[in-house]
Amino acid sequence: MRETCSPKEQCPSRLFLAVPSSMGSSEQVWACPARGTGRGVRRQTGIFGHGSRCQHRSTAMLDVPFLPFCAFLGTLGLLCVAMVGTWCQHWRGGFSLDGSSRTFNWHPVLMVTGLVVLYGAAALVYRIPNTWSGPKLPWKVLHGSLALGAFILTVLGLAAVFCFHNSQGTPNMYSLHSWMGLGTVLLFSCQWAAGFGAFLLPWAPTWLRALYKPIHVFFGSTILMLSVASCVSGINEKLFFSLKNGTTAYKLLPAEAVFANTLGLLILIFGVLVVAALARPSWKRPDSNSPDSRQPLLSGER
Numbered sequence: 001m002r003e004t005c006s007p008k009e010q011c012p013s014r015l016f017l018a019v020p021s022s023m024g025s026s027e028q029v030w031a032c033p034a035r036g037t038g039r040g041v042r043r044q045t046g047i048f049g050h051g052s053r054c055q056h057r058s059t060a061m062l063d064v065p066f067l068p069f070c071a072f073l074g075t076l077g078l079l080c081v082a083m084v085g086t087w088c089q090h091w092r093g094g095f096s097l098d099g100s101s102r103t104f105n106w107h108p109v110l111m112v113t114g115l116v117v118l119y120g121a122a123a124l125v126y127r128i129p130n131t132w133s134g135p136k137l138p139w140k141v142l143h144g145s146l147a148l149g150a151f152i153l154t155v156l157g158l159a160a161v162f163c164f165h166n167s168q169g170t171p172n173m174y175s176l177h178s179w180m181g182l183g184t185v186l187l188f189s190c191q192w193a194a195g196f197g198a199f200l201l202p203w204a205p206t207w208l209r210a211l212y213k214p215i216h217v218f219f220g221s222t223i224l225m226l227s228v229a230s231c232v233s234g235i236n237e238k239l240f241f242s243l244k245n246g247t248t249a250y251k252l253l254p255a256e257a258v259f260a261n262t263l264g265l266l267i268l269i270f271g272v273l274v275v276a277a278l279a280r281p282s283w284k285r286p287d288s289n290s291p292d293s294r295q296p297l298l299s300g301e302r
Contacts, residue, residue, distance in 0.1 A: 069277065073124075073274065077117035080112055080263065080266050080267050081109070081112060084108050084113075088105035089105075092105050092242070099163055099166075100167070101164065103164045104161060105160075107157045107164070108235070109157075110156050111154060111181075111231055113153055114149070114150040115185075115188070116227050118153065119146075119147065120271070121146055123278060124277060124278070125143040126143065127277055127283045132285050140200060144192075144195065144199075147192050150188075151188060151192055158182075175237060177230065180226065180229060181230040181234065188223050194212070217278070221278055221279075224271055224275060225275060228267055231267050232264045232267060232268060236264065238260075239257055239260055242256075
């Protein structure tokens with residue numbers, strides 16, 4: 001009877017062929033010039049038993065450090081603000097407070113800056129590694145302040161568009177864009193007020209904060225995506241209204257249309273990347289049971 005080498009033996013000239021079988025295993029067939037052929041079964045997960053290793057390699061390749069990612073995201077956000085300002089200045093006539101179309105131009109600039117870029121920055125505060133140790137209260141204040149700044153810019157953006165509509169006799173709140181935008185702002189205001197009351201004021205008990213925290217996180221991402229949808233739909237609506245009657249039609253894709261469409265895509269990419277960063281488990285701030293992590297802003301503790 002011919003002797004065969006086992007799978008555990010080291011044979012430099014042995015050749016392997018992994019043949020898949022049922023129940024998630026692979027059958028390994030080997031051939032050795034000195035001892036003939038043999039068969040063995042190895043129980044491993046994945047195709048041919050290499051699924052876990054391939055998955056580990058792909059995960060390692062996607063493991064981007066947070067700070068370079070954050071720098072890229074900040075650059076993308078600033079690019080969105082610069083592009084919306086350039087669009088309104090170069091193609092839409094600039095800015096003014098006289099109730100004309102130049103007053104309207106404040107609306108997209110303030111909305112993109114506040115409701116998307118600054119709001120996204122506020123959402124990512126707790127993903128900064130420096131916030132994972134030491135007092136949490138300063139980061140709470142920074143998070144709330146950035147969100148408040150975003151809300152103020154958003155309200156000013158709404159005031160600009162209402163001022164323009166009223167001075168021109170244009171009806172308010174008739175389009176899907178306006179419904180979606182106002183609904184997002186109202187939801188944002190409720191989110192900020194509830195977060196301030198739950199996490200910064202002294203009367204909220206610990207169990208209430210623990211109960212509300214996942215709700216706050218969920219609606220934070222939801223509001224950002226609604227903001228992105230509102231801004232993109234607003235850009236599209238403005239192009240439809242503007243590129244007609246003596247100008248190059250939107251369907252012919254003039255330079256302004258290409259520029260504004262690119263701006264909309266960049267805003268969408270920015271929102272998706274922020275939500276992806278919020279959902280990444282390795283970038284989340286570890287939960288802390290220290291008293292400081294539950295300390296409100298206006299408490300008597302020192």
